[in-house]
Amino acid sequence: IQVGRTGTLAPVARLAPVTVGGVVVENVTLHNEDYIKGIGNKGEVLREGRDIRIGDTVVIQRAGDVIPQIVDVVLDKRPKSAREFHFPKKCPCPLHTDVVRGETAAGEEESRARCSGEFACPYQKIEHLKLFVSRRAFDIDGLGEKQLQYFFDEGWVKEPADIFTLEKRNSKLKLEEIEGYGATSVRNLFGAIESRRRIALERFIYALGMRHVGETTALALARGYGSWEAFHDACLKVAKGDEEAMAEMDALDQIGDTVIKSIADYFGESHNRGIVERLTGEVEIIDAEKPKSNSAVAGKTVVFTGSLEKMTRDEAKATAERLGAKVSGSVSKKTDLVVAGPGAGSKLAEANKHGVKVLTEDEWLKLIGE
Ligand SMILES: [Zn+2]
Structure with missing residues (x-):
């Protein structure tokens, strides 16, 4: 079993x-x-009666640089001693955390098993850290x-909280002595880290790197709970299977079973809870901001199209969302308003087709009172 960077457990067969x-082939993927x-990923039988066992003779194929795969099992050559392979229930990482099979965004069981250790799993740590510092997270x-x-290889940053203690530890680490670093860049780095000690709730939630919790979902959760305390409390309850807390989360716009299960997995793992706790001690x-429900556009679905002159598309979206509107990228019968600037094309035509109300940018600003 090989553990991938995202924690997926990939079985590989060693061949004679x-x-x-x-090309000499010694390894084949077993997916x-x-x-x-x-069994195929839609539940279909791939090779009738031909499961792959330890000791089997197999037909393989190799295409380009991809790792070769098994096409068939030669049953005539199966020795009596051939054994079935039992997929591990624990990750081979030193944590021995439970192996889980999550759900895809479509709600189907994922075909690949993975370690539930997330940030704590040594195989996954670096990927999680990269997401943590990325532009849309802590930036x-x-x-x-x-x-x-x-920093990770040197053991200086093993988890997010470590980033915020770098400066304190620098009398020992002496980052300025690293080749290509120097006093100025170290000062700049510490400045950049300090400036991120205060962070918006939605960014913080996104930075935790929970599966299926992208930016949009993180924003929905942040708006739904308002504060970290409220959200964290709900997560711990959800992880314990508290039905009331689950129902409350489920009632939030854009949050469903897949996200809830993923949050439960994450906060159900004690290593993750420790990492989150140490981090919240540093930031x-x-x-x-809770969306205003008394605005003229609360609950309405809005589409922006064409060029806007008084605001950027991102600003327009953020304002609309703050006022409780839902911003969509495409026009349908469910669209309430289309704000069309110069150069609007197919979306404007769609709006006219469906009889959706169309506003100019100025009319929109007047409607929302700005
Ligand atoms: Zn692991």
């Missing part, structure tokens, strides 16, 4: 070396647990992937 197209059993200048990898999380 064989030459295929001039996932179902594949070994001969820390001067801590790009290369630097982060270096200040700013409450989210």
